[in-house]
Amino acid sequence: MNPHPDTPTGRIIAQEQAHVARNYDPLPVVVATAEDVWVTDVEGRRYLDLLSAYSALNFGHRHPELVKAAVDQIGRLTLTSRAFRNDRLGAFCAALAELCGKDLVLPMNTGAEAVETGIKAARAWAYRVKGVPADSARIIVAAGNFHGRTTTIVGFSDDPLARDGFGPFTPGFDIVPYADPAAIEAAIDADTAAVLIEPIQGEAGVIIPPPGYLRAVRDMCTRHNVLFIADEIQSGLGRAGTTFACDREGVVPDLYLLGKALGGGIVPVSAVVGDRAVLGVFAPGEHGSTFGGNPVAAAVGLRVVELLRTGEFQQRATDLSPHLRGLLDDLLGHGLTAVRVAGLWAGVDIEPSRGTGRAVAERLLTRGVLVKETHGQTIRIAPPLTIRTADLDWAIDQLRLVLQES
Structure with missing residues (x-):
């Protein structure tokens, strides 16, 4: 055409x-x-x-309420960076943590940034909490995945269009078939930090795993002291008929990776949400974003959470x-x-x-x-x-x- x-x-x-x-x-x-x-x-x-x-x-x-939240905030304050505090970030993170049933929120901008942040958190947790030897942590991912387009992320993609011609790639990832709990179990070893999956694979064509898959992943991660990281960037925030796609099986991951709808279609907003035992591994200066958690994003994100609270x-x-x-x-x-x-x-x-x-x-x-x-x-x-x-x-x-x- x-x-x-x-x-x-x-x-x-x-x-x-x-x-x-x-x-x-x-x-x-x-x-x-x-x-x-x-x-x-x-x-x-x-x-x-x-x-x-x-x-x-x-x-x-x-959406009129989201536009109003953005416009009202733009008229007051747009950016401070995280070098200073602003009067919107705390309320947004408190509301999002409550929605997820977690303690802490690490705000970023894009979905890929949330995934990269989740990877860093999982590795830091593996070294500082689990006791994995330095530079040995591994993360299990699923074939057919789509988690973003940074060089680290495309390095564990099996899509030639996303991957070919962009190496060399970051090591430390093991790819197993999607929707195959036995394959995950077989891949877990003493150096495994996390299992990172989409509860429903979006870019692959809305691939829905069979009933019991997410529960099996949750159970084996608990059993082996491995983090379960759910990439809910596309599947979360109401799309699948529940607040999170993991809710379809009553499963709660260790880390939620959120984005897309979190910004209400107005500003890029993403977040990693988890308990203090996991996200608490970061120390000041180890990770950050100039725009992550900016006042406009926080104002819109808070209103998104409030809309979702109604069900x-x-x-x-x-x-x-x-x-x-x-x-x-x-x-x-x-x-x-x-x-x-x-x-x-x-x-x-x-x-x-x-x-x-x-x-x-x-x-x-x-x-x-x-x-x-x-x-x-x-x-x-x-x-x-x-x-x-x-x-x-x-x-x-x-x-x-x-x-x-x-």
């Missing part, structure tokens, strides 16, 4: 192509305004957002989940080969004869629906948790029509 170069869309895309490094290949739409579940492009066309910025927009575009958004995802599954299941054998749904989050595999995931996403774009492909034949569906049933029905009907056309 190539917009005409003389249109506003075409001119803006040409400008981006000339001056923006091509580390993304976005769909040919240029969004100018947005509200709740709908966005409008520079030429006035409206689209239903079924991506939610990879779950950063769980509460919709420009309204988790309940909406729970209530709409079977409806979404039913709509998608009706398309199995009619252009879809597999459907995976957790809350308001779905991975949908496209029958190859109907086109690639990218081709389907482009055809949905022409019908006013925004989705994004992953791994060739899969598209992800993750609308804001504020979506109405009628809008969801309309969107999946557009998918049905696209599959019929191909």
Whole structure:
């Protein structure tokens, strides 16, 4: 799809192509305004957002209470760095710690920063608490993982596109199959500091482990004195129908890695949340961030926590989940080969004869629906948790029509 170069869309895309490094290949739409579940492009066309910025927009575009929190704070104070205290950070961290049932919060900005912070915390804990010999700590991760794009993180990815050409990589990671507790058990040894997994693998295509997997991971980590680190950056904060995806099995990890929706779709906010016995290993000067925990982020993050405390958004995802599954299941054998749904989050595999995931996403774009492909034949569906049933029905009907056309 190539917009005409003389249109506003075409001119803006040409400008981006000339001056923006091509580390993304976005769909040919240029969004100018947005509200709740709908966005409008520079030429006035409206689209239903079924991506939610990879779950950063769980509460919709420009949620009025989150915008107010940001605007009010911008009018007072925006940044001090952590060299000084500000009057918003403590309240945010107290509220987030309570939401997680933990003691301490270490605020950062991006999801990858939260993962890197979790890795450092696990290694420090291994050396200072568990007694692992210096520079020997190992962390078990799962095949198919996506935890970010720093060089350390892509070093334990098995995705060639993310990994190839960016070495040498940081050692200390052991990759085992996802959703295989026995493989984790076999990989644990005296030097194992942590098991780092996504409770639901998002980038891989919303891969949901079988019942009992998270409980098995929790039990074996406890048994072997190993930290359980749950990357809830995409799966957490209401997306899966519970506050955290780990809640689906009543499991509490040692460290939560949070991000995306924590910033309300307004500012980048991430955090590592854990008990003092783990996060307390850091001493002043050992880790930090100029913008991490800034007053605007803290003000928005606090309001996000307050919205989640009501349970309204988790309940909406729970209530709409079977409806979404039913709509998608009706398309199995009619252009879809597999459907995976957790809350308001779905991975949908496209029958190859109907086109690639990218081709389907482009055809949905022409019908006013925004989705994004992953791994060739899969598209992800993750609308804001504020979506109405009628809008969801309309969107999946557009998918049905696209599959019929191909």
